[in-house]
Amino acid sequence: MNTQPILEVKGLHKSFADHHVLKGIDFSVKPGERVAIIGGSGSGKSTFLRCLNFMETLSEGEIWVDNERIGVEKNGRITYPEKQLCSVRERLGMVFQQFNLFPHMTVLQNVMEGLITVKGYTKQDAHAVAVRELAKVGLSEKHDAWPGRLSGGQQQRVAIARALSMEPEVLLFDEPTSSLDPELVGEVLRVINQLAEEGRTMLLVTHELGFAYHFATKVIFLADGVFHEVGTPDEVLKNPKKPRTQEFLRRFSEFAF
Amino acid sequence: MDYSWDFGPVLSRFDMLALGLLNTVKIAMVSIVLGIIVGLVLVMMRLSPRKWLAWPAAVFIEFYRNTPPIVHFFWFFYALPVLLAISLNPYVAAVLALSTQSGAFYAEVFRGGIVSIERGQWEGGKALGMTHSALMTRVIVPQAISRMVPPFIERSFELLKTTALASTLAYADLLYQAMLVNSETFRPLEVYTTIALMYLVLLVTASQLARMAETRLTAYQ
Amino acid sequence: MNYVPDFTIVTDNWIVLLRGLWVTIQIWLPSIIMGLCFGFAIAQARLSERKWLSRSTLVYVELFRDTPVLIQLIWFYYAFPILIGMQLSPFAAAMLGLTLNTSAYASEIFRGGIKSIHRGQMEGAKAIGMTHAQAMRRVILPQVIKRMLPALTNRTIEVAKMSSLASVISVHELMYQGRLLSSTYYRPFEILTAVAFIYFILIYPGTFLAGRLEKYLARSN
Numbered sequence: 180m181n182t183q184p185i186l187e188v189k190g191l192h193k194s195f196a197d198h199h200v201l202k203g204i205d206f207s208v209k210p211g212e213r214v215a216i217i218g219g220s221g222s223g224k225s226t227f228l229r230c231l232n233f234m235e236t237l238s239e240g241e242i243w244v245d246n247e248r249i250g251v252e253k254n255g256r257i258t259y260p261e262k263q264l265c266s267v268r269e270r271l272g273m274v275f276q277q278f279n280l281f282p283h284m285t286v287l288q289n290v291m292e293g294l295i296t297v298k299g300y301t302k303q304d305a306h307a308v309a310v311r312e313l314a315k316v317g318l319s320e321k322h323d324a325w326p327g328r329l330s331g332g333q334q335q336r337v338a339i340a341r342a343l344s345m346e347p348e349v350l351l352f353d354e355p356t357s358s359l360d361p362e363l364v365g366e367v368l369r370v371i372n373q374l375a376e377e378g379r380t381m382l383l384v385t386h387e388l389g390f391a392y393h394f395a396t397k398v399i400f401l402a403d404g405v406f407h408e409v410g411t412p413d414e415v416l417k418n419p420k421k422p423r424t425q426e427f428l429r430r431f432s433e434f435a436f
Numbered sequence: 437m438d439y440s441w442d443f444g445p446v447l448s449r450f451d452m453l454a455l456g457l458l459n460t461v462k463i464a465m466v467s468i469v470l471g472i473i474v475g476l477v478l479v480m481m482r483l484s485p486r487k488w489l490a491w492p493a494a495v496f497i498e499f500y501r502n503t504p505p506i507v508h509f510f511w512f513f514y515a516l517p518v519l520l521a522i523s524l525n526p527y528v529a530a531v532l533a534l535s536t537q538s539g540a541f542y543a544e545v546f547r548g549g550i551v552s553i554e555r556g557q558w559e560g561g562k563a564l565g566m567t568h569s570a571l572m573t574r575v576i577v578p579q580a581i582s583r584m585v586p587p588f589i590e591r592s593f594e595l596l597k598t599t600a601l602a603s604t605l606a607y608a609d610l611l612y613q614a615m616l617v618n619s620e621t622f623r624p625l626e627v628y629t630t631i632a633l634m635y636l637v638l639l640v641t642a643s644q645l646a647r648m649a650e651t652r653l654t655a656y657q
Numbered sequence: 658m659n660y661v662p663d664f665t666i667v668t669d670n671w672i673v674l675l676r677g678l679w680v681t682i683q684i685w686l687p688s689i690i691m692g693l694c695f696g697f698a699i700a701q702a703r704l705s706e707r708k709w710l711s712r713s714t715l716v717y718v719e720l721f722r723d724t725p726v727l728i729q730l731i732w733f734y735y736a737f738p739i740l741i742g743m744q745l746s747p748f749a750a751a752m753l754g755l756t757l758n759t760s761a762y763a764s765e766i767f768r769g770g771i772k773s774i775h776r777g778q779m780e781g782a783k784a785i786g787m788t789h790a791q792a793m794r795r796v797i798l799p800q801v802i803k804r805m806l807p808a809l810t811n812r813t814i815e816v817a818k819m820s821s822l823a824s825v826i827s828v829h830e831l832m833y834q835g836r837l838l839s840s841t842y843y844r845p846f847e848i849l850t851a852v853a854f855i856y857f858i859l860i861y862p863g864t865f866l867a868g869r870l871e872k873y874l875a876r877s878n
């Protein structure tokens with residue numbers, strides 16, 4: 180088994196103006212790993228995920244993809260050429276809380292878009308891939324629908340198909356079910372679960388602790404801008420060692436039944 | 437009210453009014469097209485990260501939006517030629533006034549459309565690995581255009597009405613032709629009522645056409 | 658460009674321009690105030706259950722919105738007196754035209770504002786025991802007025818710009834004085850530029866205020 184990490188983070192810091200959100204994070208993902216990231220609201224989970232594919236510019240630190248340092252050193256300063264960032268983003272698929280589908284394109288066009296403009300596929304090839312990916316998320320019926328006409332759960336599944344179509348090495352999910360009505364959460368989690376069974380490498384920010392427990396190979400509790408506690412789902416979610424983690428989990432189970 | 441209406445003298449000179457109407461439409465079309473070009477240049481300057489480009493564009497736009505159009509017409513016809521030691525005919529001066537003025541408004545329309553696109557759209561495209569220019573042309577601008585359509589139409593509608601000011605420079609638009617007809621017939625009530633109705637028909641037709649275009653361009657919403 | 662501007666012509670005649678500005682204000686403020694009051698009444702008629710009333714006010718509103726203001730002023734100055742058999746001074750004609758024009762536009766603002774009130778607001782107020790009148794005064798109206806403020810401010814700005822058209826029917830307002838001065842001294846560049854600046858100073862605070870209001874309201878909602 181290949182044990183080289185696909186994605187590696189070294190000494191990551193991120194500040195917004197004088198608000199220091201991430202305070203030194205070291206982290207790596209190996210192929211087939213599924214990492215769940217949990218933590219309080221505003222703790223920087225989204226920020227961490229968004230730094231990985233450079234949706235946010237890093238304040239400090241390094242990101243390595245396939246053992247290649249991202250960024251070019253020039254006169255002692257790191258710059259990030261657009262071409263390199265595009266290639267990183269192509270390899271790290273992202274699914275957002277708000278779906279971010281393109282409302283002026285049909286479902287099929289949404290999935291074909293990246294294949295055509297980024298991968299340079301012909302229309303026919305892109306079409307074939309899009310049809311396949313949409314079938315996988317159970318939306319073969321909706322090819323020609325406008326995203327605005329779909330339910331939240333369906334939109335999120337289109338977004339997953341769109342990310343999958345690019346054949347990313349790692350999938351990043353930022354609270355993919357948080358803006359869904361409760362009865363629609365299941366259909367999206369089932370798709371994610373199916374991807375887990377295929378052995379895909381994934382990072383998932385979530386508040387669905389039950390799902391995280393079954394899904395993840397590793398759980399990270401993010402607090403105070405650092406990885407406060409890291410371990411297997413059993414270690415972090417069932418038997419947390421640190422008081423902060425225990426407190427966080429207790430608040431979650433307050434209204435459990 | 438014992439005035440007896442008589443449209444006869446006016447209607448017998450209807451060809452003069454028709455010519456005026458044609459000229460009104462012509463100057464409006466030319467100014468809309470030039471105004472779009474001016475607006476595109478201004479909006480690109482205005483949204484540029486370079487201050488020395490953005491600032492003059494902002495000043496230009498604000499100045500135009502906050503001064504009456506008639507001042508622009510007279511400025512281009514009387515003041516600019518003195519400054520440059522050239523002469524401008526009424527048509528050119530009026531087109532300059534109309535297209536710079538509408539350009540300033542269009543620039544704001546374009547800017548409003550682009551900045552109204554949610555951050556998520558930029559991120560959705562970026563996350564797929566799209567370049568800035570691909571994202572702009574395939575995702576942002578197509579959506580921005582459909583949001584720009586209603587205010588763009590409104591602005592063009594205003595421009596169409598503002599063309600009547602070209603008559604003050606003696607350009608032979610509908611109003612100017614009406615003044616000619618009036619000086620021949622001494623029937624101001626009939627003349628000005630007729631052209632008011634002609635403007636009404638022109639503008640209502642234009643707004644119907646615009647509404648049809650609008651429903652087409654915003655179909656997906 | 659070897660033209661040497663000489664702005665002393667402006668400073669020498671500032672009193673003339675000031676007099677013009679005063680007339681501008683005299684047309685502008687009364688016509689906006691009367692136009693708003695009249696427009697409020699028209700909005701009520703537009704929203705009336707009686708078909709003939711809402712239809713005829715619709716025609717009134719569209720007549721003013723779908724013809725150029727300049728035509729309206731010219732019509733009220735040259736054509737309308739024949740209809741009523743009575744001379745109108747340029748000032749009265751301008752005032753009449755601008756007031757009625759404003760009333761048409763303002764009525765649409767009021768109508769939109771009143772229609773935009775959410776039914777839930779009235780129900781919410783009644784649910785805590787307010788009477789209909791109390792709910793109207795304390796809950797609905799403050800929201801409607803707040804929501805309409807930017808549009809009303811914009812209208813005020815538009816009327817200031819439109820007032821310059823009164824120069825065409827020789828009302829001695831700012832633009833008229835500017836045209837007169839520039840042809841008397843043949844210094845159109847200096848004088849028209851100065852006139853443009855004076856209008857800018859008059860109008861810009863309103864635009865600034867409207868922009869601020871819009872931002873503030875967007876944040877408070």
Ligand SMILES: Nc1ncnc2c1ncn2[C@@H]1O[C@H](COP(=O)(O)OP(=O)(O)OP(=O)(O)O)[C@@H](O)[C@H]1O
Pocket residue numbers: 195198200218219220221222223224225226227
């Ligand atoms: N673009 C930004 N500008 C300024 N501050 C930001 C920005 N994005 C995030 N922040 C701040 O950074 C902190 C971390 O935000 P982040 O969105 O990463 O939190 P999160 O853990 O994802 O929270 P949630 O569970 O609510 O999604 C917050 O305090 C937030 O206000």
Ligand SMILES: [Mg+2]
Pocket residue numbers: 224225226353354
């Ligand atoms: Mg988040």
